[in-house]
Amino acid sequence: MQKVKLSNIxxxxxxxxxxxxxxxxxxxxxxxxxxxxxxxxxxxxxAKYDFGTYFNTCSxxxxxxxxxxxxxxxxxxxxxxxxxxxxxxxxTSLSTVRTMVGRVEFExxxxxxxxxxFPETSDILLAFEIVTYGTCxxxxxxxxxxxxxxxxxxxxxxxxxxxxxxxxxxxxxIQLFKRELLSLGDEIARSLTVxxxxxxxxxxxxxxxxxxxxxxxxPNVGGSGGFARGMIESIHQKVKPTHVLLMDDDVSVxxxxxxxxxxxxxxxREAYIDAFVSGAMLKLEKPNMQFEDVAYVREDALYDRIKPxxxxxxxxxxxxxxxxxxxxxxxxxxxWYCCIPMNVIEENGLPLPLFVRCDDVEYGMRCQPTIMAxxxxxxxxxxxxxxxxASIDLYQYTRNFMIATASVDPALQNIFIKRxxxxxxxxxxxxxxxxxxxxxxxxEDYLRGPKFIEEVSGEDTVKRNSTxxxxxxxxxxxxxPGVSDAAISLGEIAEDxxxxxxxxxxxxxxxxxxxxxxxxxxxxxxxxPAGGFSYPAKRMRMHRVLLAVDSDGKLxxxxxxxxxxxxxxxxxxxxxLGAYRSKRDAVIAEYAAAAKHLRSEGFWKRYLGM
Numbered sequence: 001m002q003k004v005k006l007s008n009i010x011x012x013x014x015x016x017x018x019x020x021x022x023x024x025x026x027x028x029x030x031x032x033x034x035x036x037x038x039x040x041x042x043x044x045x046x047a048k049y050d051f052g053t054y055f056n057t058c059s060x061x062x063x064x065x066x067x068x069x070x071x072x073x074x075x076x077x078x079x080x081x082x083x084x085x086x087x088x089x090x091x092t093s094l095s096t097v098r099t100m101v102g103r104v105e106f107e108x109x110x111x112x113x114x115x116x117x118f119p120e121t122s123d124i125l126l127a128f129e130i131v132t133y134g135t136c137x138x139x140x141x142x143x144x145x146x147x148x149x150x151x152x153x154x155x156x157x158x159x160x161x162x163x164x165x166x167x168x169x170x171x172x173x174i175q176l177f178k179r180e181l182l183s184l185g186d187e188i189a190r191s192l193t194v195x196x197x198x199x200x201x202x203x204x205x206x207x208x209x210x211x212x213x214x215x216x217x218x219p220n221v222g223g224s225g226g227f228a229r230g231m232i233e234s235i236h237q238k239v240k241p242t243h244v245l246l247m248d249d250d251v252s253v254x255x256x257x258x259x260x261x262x263x264x265x266x267x268x269r270e271a272y273i274d275a276f277v278s279g280a281m282l283k284l285e286k287p288n289m290q291f292e293d294v295a296y297v298r299e300d301a302l303y304d305r306i307k308p309x310x311x312x313x314x315x316x317x318x319x320x321x322x323x324x325x326x327x328x329x330x331x332x333x334x335x336w337y338c339c340i341p342m343n344v345i346e347e348n349g350l351p352l353p354l355f356v357r358c359d360d361v362e363y364g365m366r367c368q369p370t371i372m373a374x375x376x377x378x379x380x381x382x383x384x385x386x387x388x389x390a391s392i393d394l395y396q397y398t399r400n401f402m403i404a405t406a407s408v409d410p411a412l413q414n415i416f417i418k419r420x421x422x423x424x425x426x427x428x429x430x431x432x433x434x435x436x437x438x439x440x441x442x443x444e445d446y447l448r449g450p451k452f453i454e455e456v457s458g459e460d461t462v463k464r465n466s467t468x469x470x471x472x473x474x475x476x477x478x479x480x481p482g483v484s485d486a487a488i489s490l491g492e493i494a495e496d497x498x499x500x501x502x503x504x505x506x507x508x509x510x511x512x513x514x515x516x517x518x519x520x521x522x523x524x525x526x527x528x529p530a531g532g533f534s535y536p537a538k539r540m541r542m543h544r545v546l547l548a549v550d551s552d553g554k555l556x557x558x559x560x561x562x563x564x565x566x567x568x569x570x571x572x573x574x575x576x577l578g579a580y581r582s583k584r585d586a587v588i589a590e591y592a593a594a595a596k597h598l599r600s601e602g603f604w605k606r607y608l609g610m
Contacts, residue, residue, distance in 0.1 A: 012038035040139035052127030080136030160230025163249035222355030279337025332364020349599030355458030358400035388531025391465035398442035406591035450594035472555035
């Protein structure tokens with residue numbers, strides 16, 4: 001039998017502990033983490049510390065499902081006097097239920113060890129509380145299990161991180177990996193390498209390389225090209241890894257997530273031997289809020305999160321997070337933290353050369369992976385609400401999703417074409433003509449076939465398209481009556497309720513007034529969100545002028561109805577649709593025939609100039 005550490009009791013110092021201590025331990029009294037260790041802290045006297053939290057519970061139900069772990073233990077190293085209460089946590093339709101399954105008193109002038117075996121349970125989580133009778137200290141504590149020798153698999157983990165002129169995030173992450181993982185000399189350190197693919201060629205290669213870190217200057221080929229390079233470097237490193245962990249450069253990550261991923265992989269069951277591991281995305285701006293864990297492509301051709309927003313300081317959401325099934329058709333792990341078995345990469349190939357957007361979606365649709373997801377394996381990433389760019393979120397998304405469906409699931413295209421038309425209508429009704437043009441650019445470029453993405457620079461395409469992004473300026477600089485005094489509340493303008501059947505008919509028939517004379521339109525302006533896909537129909541109906549504002553309500557752009565542009569775009573759309581109908585099957589066949597080549601190492605080495 002082997003003892004396998006599943007997860008450390010995490011007590012890392014820093015802003016997240018300072019401002020969101022309930023992610024680690026709940027108490028009315030402060031917890032003082034040791035600045036030299038992520039696993040040690042001082043506890044105040046005469047206080048209760050609840051470690052039934054996002055980072056410090058043990059997901060026994062998930063471990064039983066994914067791994068050979070059947071029995072669970074808690075190792076505690078404590079100094080001082082107090083009491084430990086051991087609990088299991090479950091959930092009913094009405095509430096979270098915590099059951100105490102043991103208690104131990106302690107009184108030690110020096111650190112002493114308490115090890116507790118949890119009884120067999122069908123509950124979801126394991127947890128514990130410490131009640132202090134005086135000042136106490138905790139260190140080097142963890143959950144563990146015992147498994148048979150033959151149930152332990154060797155794991156060699158290669159992290160592939162892609163960056164582009166983002167030293168603010170990537171250099172601290174490199175330093176963190178070196179300090180907290182690679183320099184420790186333990187089993188994980190010996191089994192870990194980090195490949196940083198520098199698409200901006202701005203990093204100090206000599207200064208940052210070494211100690212298990214490799215810096216690879218790369219042409220700017222976007223996220224898909226950066227991750228392809230990271231996979232290639234992983235395949236050919238001195239000792240081939242068993243898994244490649246794809247990670248964005250602009251994330252904040254706890255090294256404990258890497259440790260937990262390693263432990264999970266080392267004892268996974270045969271049914272999960274080829275499973276991906278998904279790291280959840282928590283919001284940098286609100287570190288307690290989980291935005292996404294696993295996502296999937298719905299039958300109506302939209303992306304969607306499998307889990308809703310969850311507050312990881314709320315124990316009921318922590319429990320709910322572990323009960324939602326993430327194993328769906330067309331599920332995918334976003335590449336801010338996605339761990340892929342090497343044999344899956346070798347069997348299914350590298351990413352398509354999509355530059356940015358949909359590379360992770362296409363890869364998930366292609367591989368149809370089983371996915372393991374577990375609380376405490378995560379990164380923090382900036383939310384996407386204020387980052388809308390039509391050149392990326394309309395052009396890249398539309399073109400690349402069409403390519404993905406052609407390569408993997410052509411039936412989805414029939415549904416997506418309807419979605420495409422809806423998006424064209426939306427941009428026209430919001431007088432956002434350049435964005436409607438970008439949608440049509442994407443459609444036409446898809447119809448050019450696979451030679452287009454094989455031969456045309458993705459960087460140049462994004463630069464060209466970025467000239468059509470709407471330019472927002474301070475509202476005070478917009479010369480239109482009433483704009484500078486406008487009270488902007490995005491919560492009110494994003495959506496404005498349902499429409500009657502008559503209102504729907506009017507909106508559809510007139511395209512928000514494009515087909516009506518000016519005398520029937522309203523003076524003044526209506527406020528709409530600058531980006532995204534919201535449709536505040538009532539607010540903007542029959543206005544000749546719209547004020548598009550950003551997510552903060554401080555920047556904006558004035559849009560004026562232009563019937564000439566409207567007619568040009570409608571004619572162009574009809575031409576595009578006609579071309580699609582005549583070429584659909586032939587273009588899909590071209591992408592299907594080219595897919596193996598575009599995913600190959602040979603193609604990517606030529607594309608990257610290796």
